[in-house]
Amino acid sequence: MERGAFPRVMRGIVAACGALALSACFLTPGKFESELLLTSGGVFAFSYEGEITTMGLNQLAQMGATQPFEASCADDGMEPRDCTAEEVEQQRAEWEAEQGEDAREREQFIKMFGGMDPSDPEIAEKLVATLRKMRGWEAVSYRGEGIYDVRYRTEGVLTHSFLFPVLEDMPGMTHFVSVTPRSDGSIRVQAPGFGGEQAGMGQGLPMMMAMGAMQDGDKDAAQIVLPDGQFTIRTDGQILTNNTDEGPVVEGDMKVLRWTVDESSKTAPTALIAL
Template sequence: MTMFSTIRLRAAAVLTGAALALSGCFMTPGKFTSELAITGPDSFTFSYEGEIFFLGLSKLAQMDAANPEAFTPNCYDDETFESRDCTAEEEAIQREEWEAGAAERVEQAKKQAQQMAALMGGIDPSDPKAAEELVRLLQRQKGWDRVVHKGDGVFDISYRVSGTMGHDFTFPMIEGFPQTNPFVQVFLRKGSQVRINAPGFAAQSTDSGGLGTVLGAGSFAGLAAMGAAEQSREAGQNPAAMPGVPVMDGTFTVRAAAGMRILANNTDEGPVAQTGGEALIWRINPRTAQAPTALIAAAP
């Protein structure tokens, strides 16, 4: 891979990451198992076991031009784009331009930190104890039975909640956080129908080469894939992995109890008969292009 490509990919990752974070799209699943059971016309149980990645608390989000140690001279051939050593004059010019923008970068970094804190319920992501604050915040909420920070923005989660179908449901819902990054949504329709969407359990890639724009459906999963293949290919590593960002890998199951009908779904295999009803099963990974969806209704 050329140095020019590396520069573009790194810049794209940082800028896109900032844009996603500041628009509220800053969470993605890692390895997980999730289940939504429609146990009756007016009751449900939902669970999520596994990893959740918070971009704002990761090293990737902290990559910014305000760090003076981040300066690296970059020169490449104008025709082939192959990397080459910079001349002393080229390096001096690049360093001068870098230093000239230092104050602006510092101010921009402060502004982004304030915006991120507003999105994270007042938690300052630059605070070394930010992860501990988030753990305490989640543990106060019902359903979050286990919240452990594994490092670099990755949390090990055990969530389980049961309730009535008298209202819509979204996961995750975090106090003070914007509701713009849902993994799973349940919408109630008239006629005892339930619409289920899981936008956070999908990612879309435009090509196998890794250079296309990747957008997750309300998640950071797509950005984790963008550039990962290129960077890891250069290092001779697994292109599916990007240091610090967990690979989305899991299973989402929707169960419909006896007396409930599955009217529509986009699984590969369709409903599977099980004791006490039927189940829909989606196997989720970075190649999952369509978000799981289903429509379930009470039998007449």
């Protein structure tokens, strides 16, 4: 890999989605099943089971690794030759400047990602430990290649908005699902992580980093995991609006909305329900 790879890739990412958006699209869904139950009185239960992926964090860790200095020179025919002392000193000065730029870029990245250093070889285990400490995460394990197998369940009363996922020290991240109670008793459900522009941005980042890794000859880093699952809402309330393809179906005492989520999902699942 050539020197200065970390800042080059980081600038490309920042140009694509903006610095503030980097932390927003840190987590994306893989294969999953997710369900939201809404019943009278604002009682809710939410579950998410399946994969959560980090947007190329392992690839960034590899790109951020410090490269040792090595002078390289060639003659007019592009044949390798010994460098002169002057050429060595010039290349060393350029290398040191790039290392300083690497350090500044890495520091900015760490701040945006809640203190997570992509060059830390234990970052996956630290993320697992962080999630396990938080209520609702019944199972979290790291499979490798940036993929985490999780089971999350929670329930309660909607006295305030519910967001999933929430990660400590990363308030700006995009949530897969948001559930917001209104003063008129209705509940607004949106799932920006399951479709639409925000989900597309999150999907595009690992794609872009995989392409950069391929240019550097790292074929293993080109593996990409895109959303593939189903989001379901069950409710005994009145469905005021929704953007499913088929509309609600009745199952027993419940009205059911279902969205199929994949890489072609252009619109985030949305519903307004009166309880």
